[in-house]
Amino acid sequence: MSGYRTHMLIGAVGGLGAYRIAEFIDPSMVTFRLTIGNSAFVVPSLVVGLASAVVSMYMALWPDIDERGSYVSNRAPRYMWLWAALLALCFAVSITQSIGLILLIVAVGAIAGRIGVGLFLYILRIASGGHRHLTHSLVLAMVLFVASAVLFFGGAIPLALPAFALAWGQIMHLIGDVVTPGGVPLFYPISSRDIHLFPYYISRHGELLIGFLSFLAGIFFLWA
Numbered sequence: 001m002s003g004y005r006t007h008m009l010i011g012a013v014g015g016l017g018a019y020r021i022a023e024f025i026d027p028s029m030v031t032f033r034l035t036i037g038n039s040a041f042v043v044p045s046l047v048v049g050l051a052s053a054v055v056s057m058y059m060a061l062w063p064d065i066d067e068r069g070s071y072v073s074n075r076a077p078r079y080m081w082l083w084a085a086l087l088a089l090c091f092a093v094s095i096t097q098s099i100g101l102i103l104l105i106v107a108v109g110a111i112a113g114r115i116g117v118g119l120f121l122y123i124l125r126i127a128s129g130g131h132r133h134l135t136h137s138l139v140l141a142m143v144l145f146v147a148s149a150v151l152f153f154g155g156a157i158p159l160a161l162p163a164f165a166l167a168w169g170q171i172m173h174l175i176g177d178v179v180t181p182g183g184v185p186l187f188y189p190i191s192s193r194d195i196h197l198f199p200y201y202i203s204r205h206g207e208l209l210i211g212f213l214s215f216l217a218g219i220f221f222l223w224a
């Protein structure tokens with residue numbers, strides 16, 4: 001497994017790269033307009049690019065949430081209320097336009113996230129079949145991608161976003177782990193076999209290699 005800094009670097013470069021590629025293919029894909037009252041604003045491209053990199057950087061950490069003592073599982077109890085509130089917001093805006101009801105649902109989500117974080121982590125650790133199983137499976141990432149596509153084309157765009165973010169973060173994370181000697185069970189629960197991208201004599205330097213490649217890719221996406 002790679003360290004959390006390597007996962008964050010891969011996530012940030014991945015988010016920046018996705019933004020730059022989308023911008024190159026069709027700038028309208030990454031152009032967001034905000035309407036406040038009678039005024040409409042275009043969100044500056046620098047803000048969108050930076051947000052893509054930062055969100056992706058943190059989402060790349062989540063699969064290690066089932067490992068006790070990991071960077072993300074140490075911090076999850078402190079921030080789970082925020083994640084729960086964001087999920088509640090996505091749910092609320094997809095079912096109602098009432099500001100009062102939206103605020104109520106967000107508040108309930110935040111409180112549930114704060115109170116239920118211990119139980120949630122316990123259930124997650126059991127449901128994922130142990131550390132580095134379901135959370136490190138490409139099968140789950142594909143299920144989440146399909147779920148986000150179904151929600152998106154079904155019109156529930158706010159709910160498609162968290163599913164896509166989880167799938168994206170998982171892919172970013174797996175890139176950091178599949179190059180290491182431990183590998184990852186990419187096809188769990190179909191197969192529990194750990195998959196290694198490289199033979200051992202390369203994978204023992206895998207984290208350094210992927211970190212360096214990510215750094216180069218980051219320079220390229222910044223200046224290309």
Ligand SMILES: [Zn+2]
Nearest residue numbers: 001063064177
């Ligand atoms: Zn991991």
